[in-house]
Amino acid sequence: MYINPFLFILPRPPEQVVWNYKNHTQHELDLDYCHRLARLIHNPDLFDPNNIIDTQLLDAGILTVSKIDSPNWGWDELSKIYHIGTQNIPCESTPQNIHEWSRQYLAHCSEVLAKPEPSTDRKPQSVEALITLPAPGAMNDDSLTQALLRRKTCRSYTGAAVTLDEVGTLLYFTLGYLPARKNAHDDPVAPGLEARRSSPSGGGLNACEGFLLAQNVVGLEPGIYAYHPAEHALSQVNSLPEPALGQLLGGQHFINNLPLGVFITARFDRLWWKYEHSRAYRMAFIEAGHLSQTFQLVATTLGLNTWLTGAFADGQVENLLGLEGSAEQPLFFIGCGKSDGQAMCQEMRDLLCGVSS
Structure with missing residues (x-):
């Protein structure tokens, strides 16, 4: 026993x-x-x-x-309890298609909105007490300004292919190791922590990694690929998931024809290597947030729309990425592609029109 x-x-x-x-x-x-x-x-x-x-x-x-x-998690039992305890969002029935998802999500939103809104603890401020800030000015790099203004989460994609050049640009500026800064020879960097990305990382550990899900990339066989930042290269680890992508991502079937996406994972063993404290667990999520925003800004600059989610079947994703029983765990998913720019999928818009009429 x-x-x-x-x-x-x-x-x-x-x-x-x-x-x-x-x-x-x-x-x-x-x-x-x-x-x-x-x-x-x-x-x-x-x-x-x-x-x-x-x-x-x-x-x-x-x-x-x-x-x-x-899982061989290392010493940190507190974060292990939290991580495993928050996996696999409870769901009585995972939607099998976009129509089921739309009805379930609308019913959930209606149930939430029917409850009294929680009161705020903040004391209301009078208009006179507010300090009006100047309007934001344009940054020196106009492409960044435009990317920030145009970035939008979309839920309706055409399924059009993206190029391997676009994939390379996305992965390099999100997860790749950048060249050393000019005139940075005096910066004290510990051995083993020389690599740097365009996004900050707790302790310079770069504890997050990325797995590419390629469904429609010109010149790349559909499948799951591990990204190797030091070499700026891919290696295939699995075929595409069965059934459709939306089934893996909490029944969000509007995303089934997304041409590409990236699963962001965290190497918790690398975090514990430097920081023997449960607080380091927070840093993994903060780093994943930095990376996902960078991905979205790069994709927007390339003329692609973006979508992101933390809702997925953890066990299935771990199996898909070959991470079962590992201290490397999936945290987030971001994707991009050509879109009609709609923040809501067509099935949900149709449903709302039917409800309102």
């Missing part, structure tokens, strides 16, 4: 809450159950099939007949 490795025990007097953070289930244990669980944790071989508490702990998944492997 074994103890489930994905348990978190929380004291909540007069009881103890045992939370299975992987399966999102929790159980409240009284004193007798707590005593018995403590003994079984000390020695799982004490399991007695005739003891009703033991059998109930087994039925609850707190005990397991077979050993369950846990």
Whole structure:
């Protein structure tokens, strides 16, 4: 008999809450159950099939007949609990097509808007108390100004192919290692941390990586590719997912014909190598945010529209990227392509028109 490795025990007097953070289930244990669980944790071989508490702990998944492997995460259990505990968004039924997604999402929004809006803790300010700032001026690089103004999240794509040159530009300026800055010979850089990207990275670790999902790229076979920033090169790791991309990304089927996207992953083992504190876990998400914004600005400059999401089936994505049981984990997905510029998919617009009429 074994103890489930994905348990978190929380004291909540007069009881103890045992939370299975992987399966999102929790159980409240009284004193007798707590005593018995403590003994079984000390020695799982004490399991007695005739003891009703033991059998109930087994039925609850707190005990397991077979050993369950846990990812080799490193020392940081706190971030492991948070990361695994927030995987795989609970969903009674994943939408099988764009029409199902549109109806479910509209119903969810309607349910949210029917509830009273949370009050703000901020004290309302009078108009006289506000300080009006000057209008923003144009930056020196007009292309950046225009990219910032034009960037838009779109949910309607034509499916038109993108070129390999565009893919190379996107990946290089988002994830590639840039040449050394001019006149930077006096900058103190520790060995092993010389590489730099266009976006900042906590501790200069560049702990985030990227996997390209290529569905329609001229000169590139459809599939999943690992990007190697030092070489500015790709290596294929898998074929395209089955079924459609939207099924993998929370039922968001409006994205099925997106020509390309990038899964941003985090090398947590690299973070723990330098920072032995759970706070470093925050830095992975901050870095992913920097990279996703850079990707969007580069794509916009290239005349492409963008879309991004953190909603995906973690286990399926890990399998797709070949990261099962690894301390490298997917955090975010960003994609781009030719679009009609619509922020809402056609199916949702049709549904809203039907509801309003």
